[in-house]
Amino acid sequence: xxxxxxxxxxxxxxxxxxxxxxxxxxxxxxxxxxxxxxxxxxxxxxxxxxxxxxxxxxxxxxxxxxxxxxxxxxxxxxxxxxxxxxxxxxxxxxxxxxxxxxxxxxxxxxxxxxxxxxxxxxxxxxxxxxxxxxxxxxxxxxxxxxxxxxxxxxxxxxxxxxxxxxxxxxxxxxxxxxxxxxxxxxxxxxxxxxxxxxxxxxxxxxxxxxxxxxxxxxxxxxxxxxxxxxxxxxxxxxxxxxxxxxxxxxxxxxxxxxxxxxxxxxxxxxxxxxxxxxxxxxxxxxxxxxxxxxxxxxxxxxxxxxxxxxxxxxxxxxxxxxxxxxxxxxxxxxxxxxxxxxxxxxxxxxxxxxxxxxxxxxxxxxxxxxxxxxxxxxxxxxxxxxxxxxxxxxxxxxxxxxxxxxxxxxxxxxxxxxxxxxxxxxxxxxxxxxxxxxxxxxxxxxxxxxxxxxxxxxxxxxxxxxxxxxxxxxxxxxxxxxxxxxxxxxxxxxxxxxxxxxxxxxxxxxxxxxxxxxxxxxxxxxxxxxxxxxxxxxxxxxxxxxxxxxxxxxxxxxxxxxxxxxxxxxxxxxxxxxxxxxxxxxxxxxxxxxxxxxxxxxxxxxxxxxxxxxxxxxxxxxxxxxxxxxxxxxxxxxxxxxxxxxxxxxxxxxxxxx
Numbered sequence: 132x133x134x135x136x137x138x139x140x141x142x143x144x145x146x147x148x149x150x151x152x153x154x155x156x157x158x159x160x161x162x163x164x165x166x167x168x169x170x171x172x173x174x175x176x177x178x179x180x181x182x183x184x185x186x187x188x189x190x191x192x193x194x195x196x197x198x199x200x201x202x203x204x205x206x207x208x209x210x211x212x213x214x215x216x217x218x219x220x221x222x223x224x225x226x227x228x229x230x231x232x233x234x235x236x237x238x239x240x241x242x243x244x245x246x247x248x249x250x251x252x253x254x255x256x257x258x259x260x261x262x263x264x265x266x267x268x269x270x271x272x273x274x275x276x277x278x279x280x281x282x283x284x285x286x287x288x289x290x291x292x293x294x295x296x297x298x299x300x301x302x303x304x305x306x307x308x309x310x311x312x313x314x315x316x317x318x319x320x321x322x323x324x325x326x327x328x329x330x331x332x333x334x335x336x337x338x339x340x341x342x343x344x345x346x347x348x349x350x351x352x353x354x355x356x357x358x359x360x361x362x363x364x365x366x367x368x369x370x371x372x373x374x375x376x377x378x379x380x381x382x383x384x385x386x387x388x389x390x391x392x393x394x395x396x397x398x399x400x401x402x403x404x405x406x407x408x409x410x411x412x413x414x415x416x417x418x419x420x421x422x423x424x425x426x427x428x429x430x431x432x433x434x435x436x437x438x439x440x441x442x443x444x445x446x447x448x449x450x451x452x453x454x455x456x457x458x459x460x461x462x463x464x465x466x467x468x469x470x471x472x473x474x475x476x477x478x479x480x481x482x483x484x485x486x487x488x489x490x491x492x493x494x495x496x497x498x499x500x501x502x503x504x505x506x507x508x509x510x511x512x513x514x515x516x517x518x519x520x521x522x523x524x525x526x527x528x529x530x531x532x533x534x535x536x537x538x539x540x541x542x543x544x545x546x547x548x549x550x551x552x553x554x555x556x557x558x559x560x561x562x563x564x565x566x567x568x569x570x571x572x573x574x575x576x577x578x579x580x581x582x583x584x585x586x587x588x589x590x591x592x593x594x595x596x597x598x599x600x601x602x603x604x605x606x607x608x609x610x611x612x613x614x615x616x617x618x619x620x621x622x623x624x625x626x627x628x629x630x631x632x633x634x635x636x637x638x639x640x641x642x643x644x645x646x647x648x649x650x651x652x653x654x655x656x657x658x659x660x661x662x663x664x665x666x667x668x669x670x671x672x673x674x675x676x677x678x679x680x681x682x683x684x685x686x687x688x689x690x691x692x693x694x695x696x697x698x699x700x701x702x703x704x705x706x707x708x709x710x711x712x713x714x715x716x717x718x719x720x721x722x723x724x725x726x727x728x729x730x731x732x733x734x735x736x737x738x739x740x741x742x743x744x745x746x747x748x749x750x751x752x753x754x755x756x757x758x759x760x761x762x763x764x765x766x767x768x769x770x771x772x773x774x775x776x777x778x779x780x781x782x783x784x785x786x787x788x789x
Contacts, residue, residue: 149440168225175788177256177592179248185228185484187482189246190786195657195682195694197745200260202240202270202292203303205678207477208707210772213268214240214294214303215334218711219678220702221661222641224616226568226595228543229535230497232466232582233573234431234633237384240292240305241330244390249313249324250276252282255789262745265775266357270782275347283313289675297356297775300337300364300380305330319414322385322394322595328386335381336433336712338450339771346765346773349758358774362446363712365437373474379436382715399481421491425470432463433582433713434508440447451627451711452487454585454665460712462582464574475512485520491661499574501581510538517548527551527562536675542594544569550598550605559604566597572622575632575716582714583628600654608647614642623669624718627711637667653685670721673702682734694736701729707769720770727750727766732772745782753777 178187191199198205202213209217216236225231230626250256255277262270276286288309296302308329315322340346341360345353353359364380373728397418403411404441438460447453448461474491476485497508516531530548537543554561572590575582597618603610616639622632642661648656657680663672682696704726709718732749753776755764762776 132441152700156733162545173254173363175252177250177252179250180251182244182247182311182324188438189607193740194692194738194743194745195481195655195684196748197734197736199783200743200745200782202261202290205237206661208768210339210710210769212297212335212775214263214292214296216304216715216717217299218708220664221643222614222616222639222670222672223664224618224639225573226545226566226570226597226633228533228545228568228570229512229540230466230468230495230508231430231570231573232431233575234384234464236710236715237332237382238307240307240332241386242288242290242309242328244326244328244388245541247311247328248286248310249311250286251313253280254600256391257787257789259785259787260782261757262780264294264780265778266295266297268780282317284311284313286311286566288442289734298337298340298359299361300335300367301358301361303331303332303334307331310772311546320396320398321414322396323391325392326390327386328388330384330386332384333378333381335364335367335378337364337380338446338712339710339769340773341769341771343767343773346763346767349755349763351759354758354761354763356773361448362771363435363443364552365435371533378434381433383432383434384430386427386716389426390423392421392423394419394476398421398478414438415478416476416484417478417481419474419476420486421474421476423470423472423474423493425468425472427466427468428464429468430463431465431715432461432581434717435460435463435713446788447713447720452585453583453628458670460713464504464581467500469496470494471616472514479652483520483522485522487516487518489516489518491515499579501579504579506579508539511536516545517560525553540571542569543571547597556606557604559602559606559609562599562601562603564597564601566595566599566620568683569593570595572632575714576622584630585628588630588632588714589607590622591620591634593622596598610643612643613641618667620665621669624711624716625669625712627709627718628714631669632669633669637665637670639663639665639667639670639672651682654681654682656681657728668721671706671708671719671721673705675701675703677701685769689690693735695735696733698732698734699729702727709770710772725767725769728730728764730766741786741788743784745780745784747780748779749780750774750776750777 170552172430172678178189199495203217203730205217206221207217208220209215225411238781250569258274260272271291273289278284291308294303310327312325339362367379397421398417399415403412412479438456442455447456470493472491472493474489476487476489478487480486491514493512495510499506512533512535514533518529528550532546533544537542544567549564551560551562569592574580576782577592578584580585598615600613620634620636621637627629643661650656659678661676665672678700680696680698684693684694686692706721706724706725711718711722729752731751732747737748738745744768751760753764755761765773765776
């Protein structure tokens with residue numbers, strides 16, 4: 132979807148010189164529309180647009196789903212504890228063409244352009260979020276945004292997620308900063324957006340426990356999971372240093388992103404008068420000239436300070452199959468990206484800005500540094516997009532594509548589209564989609580990367596074809612989704628340091644349903660069901676993943692909104708991916724199968740005006756009456772990696788309007 136740098140109000144809403152909404156029906160005197168107001172004019176108005184989207188969105192005050200406030204979505208399962216490597220048990224492949232370093236184990240903890248919000252607000256707005264979990268796990272989130280002028284907004288966001296760890300040598304520290312700004316000139320012709328994002332993830336890697344029996348057996352010494360011997364990292368002491376992570380053996384990933392996109396519109400001016408002779412001026416773009424500048428630096432590093440020890444070298448050789456371990460054991464890839472993109476956007480109908488045609492081209496300059504060597508990778512790609520959302524909202528058509536013309540990724544492309552239609556109040560909205568992508572495997576599979584690949588491969592481009600269908604029935608509060616993937620030349624890790632490519636045609640089917648059941652006036656059941664089937668030995672998925680929340684909810688005492696109940700998550704038995712700590716990659720293993728109990732959590736969430744509080748007791752399923760009534764019946768999420776026991780988590784979320 133075409134990006135808009137406009138900060139102006141949606142529709143025909145007008146603002147005064149203080150950024151307040153003006154009621155078009157208010158009475159005026161002496162031609163001054165600001166002399167008389169009603170109470171609506173001084174109310175707060177906040178909305179935002181996501182990056183690369185012109186759709187106006189508003190803040191969500193929902194309290195029944197805690198994962199909307201927590202860094203990890205419900206479908207993500209983590210190693211050791213939150214903050215370590217995590218991935219979704221619901222299939223979400225990376226099909227984007229072109230440059231990809233290949234390190235995604237900590238993506239969910241990082242800010243990026245795709246989840247960047249560009250605000251517009253009539254008053255300064257602030258969000259404060261603090262969460263406290265087991266073993267000194269803490270999260271701090273701060274967001275502040277305000278309009279410096281009616282058509283110029285600036286925002287700041289900071290997030291710190293720190294966890295010393297339930298298990299030894301598994302501490303994590305993720306810090307994120309984001310600055311945003313968007314502006315629009317008074318004549319509506321020139322506009323732009325700016326974003327700066329910095330992420331830093333420092334995660335100690337323990338390689339899992341030395342023996343799964345230490346988790347399963349009733350050994351009183353191991354009831355405190357920090358005492359369970361782990362594979363890597365030595366015998367570090369427990370530390371609650373909140374603002375730092377002592378990286379003895381682990382991954383240090385960082386990136387910085389700078390984006391500036393600006394555009395100039397050519398079009399038509401228009402104006403109208405209401406009954407009180409108040410003039411409303413409009414501008415309809417017909418031709419938009421857009422330029423985007425992107426600069427990004429990325430660093431991916433693994434370091435083990437203990438690798439000089441002969442015993443640790445033997446662990447890498449015997450446990451992880453490494454033929455040779457350098458001392459010091461340091462692996463590092465660094466990337467620098469510079470992209471200039473120019474586009475022309477045509478609006479065929481002045482009264483329908485949701486219909487447009489976008490054509491553009493870009494030059495991408497990449498430099499990769501791998502230990503002591505470096506390479507330049509320069510590419511030119513073409514892009515296009517067509518969008519037509521009819522004014523009656525009956526049809527919504529979107530088609531887009533990207534094609535790499537020159538450079539190391541020449542021939543890579545993605546092309547696809549969706550069509551959505553409103554079938555009426557009974558049948559809801561139906562969306563159908565198709566997408567085909569040809570992409571070079573991630574660079575971590577390239578022998579030039581400094582990370583370990585012990586078998587040299589001659590890789591072909593991956594081809595991904597996706598068919599999708601979504602049905603949204605608001606009357607039944609039901610969402611049905613279907614995805615079917617066809618994959619050729621799928622590239623994956625078959626061992627800790629060896630990769631392979633499956634040249635045969637593989638497929639993945641994913642069906643899902645989400646529904647809210649009204650059990651009584653106060654009791655609701657939120658159900659989510661995913662059914663998945665893969666023909667590839669390199670894609671490990673549970674056949675069924677389900678999440679259910681039964682909650683007592685309602686509005687009490689005028690300002691109190693309450694949601695309390697139980698939450699269940701369950702996956703059918705399957706062979707989960709293993710984790711390569713030094714390569715930062717998921718391994719498609721086929722020997723260790725897990726058969727877990729459902730994850731059970733009790734929760735109490737409430738909201739009073741702008742204050743929200745969350746109290747959760749998680750992993751109730753780990754209660755073990757046969758081991759002194761301890762919480763030691765842990766679920767496993769990967770070979771040698773087990774979930775924590777019972778966790779109490781408290782969070783507060785407060786919003787302020789100045």
